[in-house]
Amino acid sequence: MSHGRRRGRKPCMECPTRVSAREEQKADGRQVLTQVSNGCRCRIRRHNACGAIRQRLLDLGFVPDAEVEMIRCATLGDPLEMRLGDYYVTLRKREADLIEVRAD
Secondary structure, eight states: OOOSOOOSOOOOSSSOOOSOHHHHHHHHTOEEGGGSOTTOEEEEEEEOOOHHHHHHHHHHTOOTTOEEEEEEEOTTSOSEEEEETTEEEEEOHHHHTTEEEEEO
């Protein structure tokens, strides 16, 4: 029942085409939000998201230098619950993979 469309995400026209974000982060030794253990705190360095996803993350408070504490991860690893300021936020794993962090 394919109507000529490809399933999955379309590439964002605002962002440059890259290999995979995970491969790039491993090469540079950067850490993303999905790599933070439960109970650990970190600070946001930057976003690798663009378009509507980037704006949504900024609106939720995921701004540079904001402190994030990982609360828990669902049984299958998705979604992730974290504390940001004085409220709790749940993110999909694919969105959390777009946020670079540094240890606090």
